[in-house]
Amino acid sequence: AQKVTQAQTEISVVEKEDVTLDCVYETRDTTYYLFWYKQPPSGELVFLIRRNSFDEQNEISGRYSWNFQKSTSSFNFTITASQVVDSAVYFCALSEALWNFNKFYFGSGTKLNVKP
Amino acid sequence: GAVVSQHPSRVICKSGTSVKIECRSLDFQATTMFWYRQFPKKSLMLMATSNEGSKATYEQGVEKDKFLINHASLTLSTLTVTSAHPEDSSFYICSAALGPLAGANTDTQYFGPGTRLTVL
Secondary structure, three states: OEEEEEEOEEEEEEEOOEEEEEEEEEEOOOOOEEEEEEOOOOOOEEEEEEEOOOOOEEEEOEEEEEEEEEHEEEEEEEOOOOOOHHHHEEEEEEEOOOOOOOOOOEOEEEEEEEEO | OOOOEEEOOEEEOOOOOOOOEEEOOOOOOEEEEEEEEEOOOOOOEEEEEEEOOOOEOOOOOOOOOOOOEEEEOOOOHHHHOOOOOOOOEEEEEEEEEEOHHHOOOOOOOOOOOOOEEEEE
C-alpha cells in the first residue's frame, strides 16, 4: 500500500490563482515527520517544510501555507497568488522515525504548471 | 546552510564501463547519506542508505554488486555504477541528513542537484 498518496498528477493554473496540492499519508507510528519538496525543471529537490506528528499548527511562509490534519492523515500545501516560477513537481514525503534516519516514503509527485 | 553537491552533473558513457558519482555535504557533516534513482516523470526510488564507516543498506531489488556505495567520510559518499548498461540510464540523486548532535532537523534530508547518466 502507498504510504504517501498525491492523487493529483498534474495541475494547471493561471498566474495569481491559488492552488492546493493534496497529500495523504498512512502510518501506524505515533512519531513521524512530513515533508514537502519542490523539484524544478533543473532537477534539484528543494526542501520546503518539515512538520512533526505532534505539531498540528498550520504554517505559513510567504505565499506558501501548509494544513496538517491528523484526523484525515493529510498534509496539504497551498500556494497563494501563484507565479510562473512556482512551476515544478512537488513531492510530499513521510519519515517514520525521529532519530534513525529511516527512509523517506515519497509520493508520486504533483506537477504544477503556472501559466502567465 | 545544508548544501549538498554532486559530481558530475551529467555523464555519458559506453556500455560496459563503470561510472563514479560523488556526493558531498559542503557545510555540514552527514552521518547518513541516501542514494535515489528517478525515472522520467516518476517519483524517487530509494536505492540505498549509506552510513559513514559502515556498509550501505540496499533496498530490495537493488543489486549491491552493480551499485557500489562507499561512504568514506562524513562529507563524502560515492556511488559507482559498474559495467553500466543502457537500462542503467537514469537520474541519480543523493541526499544527506544531519548527524544526531545537530539538534533539530536531524531527520531532514537535503538533496544534491542530481546526476544524469546516459549509457550508450
